[in-house]
Amino acid sequence: MTTFQSLSISEPIMKALNQMGFEEATPIQEQTIPLGLEGKDVIGQAQTGTGKTAAFGIPMLEKIDKKQRKIQGLVVAPTRELAIQVSEELHRLGKMKGVRTLPVYGGQHMERQIKALKDGPHIVVATPGRLLDHIRRKTIRIDQVHTAVLDEADEMLNMGFIDDIRDILKAIPTERQTLLFSATMPKEIRNIAQTLMQSPEEVKVKSKAMTVSNIDQNFVELQEKQKFDALTNLLDIHIPELAIIFGRTKKRVDELTEGLQARGFRAEGIHGDLTQGKRTSVLKQFKNGRIEILVATDVAARGLDISGVSHVYNFDIPQDPESYVHRIGRTGRAGKTGVAISFITPREMPHLQSIEKMTKSKMNRMKVPSYDEARRGQQRIAVDQLNSAVKSGNLEDYREMAMELLNEQDSVSLVAAALKMMTKERRQAPVTLSSVQPVSVKRSSKGKGRNDKRNNYRGKNDKKRHYNPKGNKPSGRNRKFQNKRGSKSE
Numbered sequence: 001m002t003t004f005q006s007l008s009i010s011e012p013i014m015k016a017l018n019q020m021g022f023e024e025a026t027p028i029q030e031q032t033i034p035l036g037l038e039g040k041d042v043i044g045q046a047q048t049g050t051g052k053t054a055a056f057g058i059p060m061l062e063k064i065d066k067k068q069r070k071i072q073g074l075v076v077a078p079t080r081e082l083a084i085q086v087s088e089e090l091h092r093l094g095k096m097k098g099v100r101t102l103p104v105y106g107g108q109h110m111e112r113q114i115k116a117l118k119d120g121p122h123i124v125v126a127t128p129g130r131l132l133d134h135i136r137r138k139t140i141r142i143d144q145v146h147t148a149v150l151d152e153a154d155e156m157l158n159m160g161f162i163d164d165i166r167d168i169l170k171a172i173p174t175e176r177q178t179l180l181f182s183a184t185m186p187k188e189i190r191n192i193a194q195t196l197m198q199s200p201e202e203v204k205v206k207s208k209a210m211t212v213s214n215i216d217q218n219f220v221e222l223q224e225k226q227k228f229d230a231l232t233n234l235l236d237i238h239i240p241e242l243a244i245i246f247g248r249t250k251k252r253v254d255e256l257t258e259g260l261q262a263r264g265f266r267a268e269g270i271h272g273d274l275t276q277g278k279r280t281s282v283l284k285q286f287k288n289g290r291i292e293i294l295v296a297t298d299v300a301a302r303g304l305d306i307s308g309v310s311h312v313y314n315f316d317i318p319q320d321p322e323s324y325v326h327r328i329g330r331t332g333r334a335g336k337t338g339v340a341i342s343f344i345t346p347r348e349m350p351h352l353q354s355i356e357k358m359t360k361s362k363m364n365r366m367k368v369p370s371y372d373e374a375r376r377g378q379q380r381i382a383v384d385q386l387n388s389a390v391k392s393g394n395l396e397d398y399r400e401m402a403m404e405l406l407n408e409q410d411s412v413s414l415v416a417a418a419l420k421m422m423t424k425e426r427r428q429a430p431v432t433l434s435s436v437q438p439v440s441v442k443r444s445s446k447g448k449g450r451n452d453k454r455n456n457y458r459g460k461n462d463k464k465r466h467y468n469p470k471g472n473k474p475s476g477r478n479r480k481f482q483n484k485r486g487s488k489s490e
């Protein structure tokens with residue numbers, strides 16, 4: 001166990017870490033914070049949800065001179081949601097020191113952004129496009145930047161941002177420190193990184209698999225046309241606290257969302273064609289539990305940090321193993337446990353093996369879930385609701401009536417009838433999805449659709465967290481969810 005204290009972190013940042021509930025450093029933090037504090041360039045690779053943000057954030061914050069009202073730290077992240085989330089984490093880490101952090105991204109009002117930039121933030125967290133826009137308009141000064149971070153650099157490469165990144169780094173003094181972090185680091189990005197950095201130290205947190213062991217990975221082999229019923233059955237069986245379902249295209253996401261809504265689930269979709277306002281509101285509702293299911297394209301895979309995501313479903317298996325790693329990494333974060341289920345058609349089975357080979361982890365085969373199992377899942381919810389109603393008491397007003405009923409009927413029939421009434425038979429509204437091509441084994445991580453990958457969706461998590469690499473017992477299946485489900489209009 002490595003404490004933050006032993007990493008020579010200053011008092012104000014220690015205080016913030018305490019407030020955030022961080023008790024010990026995660027392995028990537030333990031290994032990269034000292035290098036970062038020495039001023040070295042660092043390439044950091046570690047599994048999803050293991051605290052890479054603080055790993056680059058802490059050394060950057062330590063180097064900020066609060067009295068200098070100039071941008072000294074710059075983080076570039078692939079999407080708006082990610083920029084916001086990273087900025088929030090840096091704000092929390094740096095607030096006791098008085099560091100001012102500003103997110104800058106497209107879709108935000110330009111004039112307001114220029115005003116905020118004039119206000120003298122110490123750190124800017126930006127998406128590449130909007131940042132370059134400011135650099136070209138000369139509405140941002142980054143010639144005093146001493147620390148530059150590329151978060152999810154391989155995603156920025158996938159999205160075709162590499163020239164933008166080069167242009168951005170050209171505008172920063174060369175004697176800067178450059179940090180680059182991601183859970184996946186394909187060879188191309190490592191090569192490019194070498195040209196943008198000065199003799200970087202490469203830290204790869206040693207772990208057998210590329211995915212964290214707290215995620216229980218499963219797959220279901222099934223026909224394309226069985227997928228939707230299998231999904232709704234699984235949702236009824238698992239009763240996720242919060243679930244993310246990945247579909248391959250925007251159209252697919254829209255169709256899945258509508259289908260789930262038709263069957264009474266509180267689901268919303270997110271993808272790059274939605275307005276910024278809609279994206280923000282969907283994410284907000286998901287974070288506070290008003291939506292229980294988020295349906296997303298791959299764009300949401302990167303960096304999203306929402307506490308309570310207990311299940312990830314790959315309705316369509318992703319084309320690249322890297323995407324698989326980032327997708328399932330939306331659960332099982334900060335030491336919590338999570339469950340991932342991937343649907344695979346028979347023709348896609350070889351692809352499953354290529355994912356397993358790359359991630360060095362195995363997925364367990366699950367059988368196609370049946371409607372009967374789903375119904376039992378629904379009944380379990382009703383049983384839990386009855387039990388909790390008994391536990392919470394306050395039944396005095398009903399006792400007399402209950403006694404009378406018991407004189408007329410036997411107790412088992414009465415409870416069975418109550419359960420029947422409480423169990424919402426899921427409306428099996430027929431749902432037809434447009435057909436999709438199965439993925440092929442041949443993988444390419446370059447030149448993918450820029451638009452579909454452009455926007456990422458992250459959230460923050462301000463609950464107390466304790467890093468527990470072995471995994472805590474899942475907190476899912478909680479009353480809160482069941483009550484929500486109970487009040488669903490069907």
Ligand SMILES: Nc1ncnc2c1ncn2[C@@H]1O[C@H](COP(=O)(O)OP(=O)(O)OP(=O)(O)O)[C@@H](O)[C@H]1O
Nearest residue numbers: 022024048049050051052053183303334461465467
């Ligand atoms: N030392 C720590 N102790 C407890 N929680 C931590 C610690 N460090 C980070 N966390 C929390 O863990 C969660 C995941 O962190 P973060 O988003 O930085 O992961 P990541 O490694 O960047 O993941 P991804 O690869 O998906 O981007 C966050 O909610 C963060 O606040």
Ligand SMILES: [Mg+2]
Nearest residue numbers: 052053151303
């Ligand atoms: Mg991250």
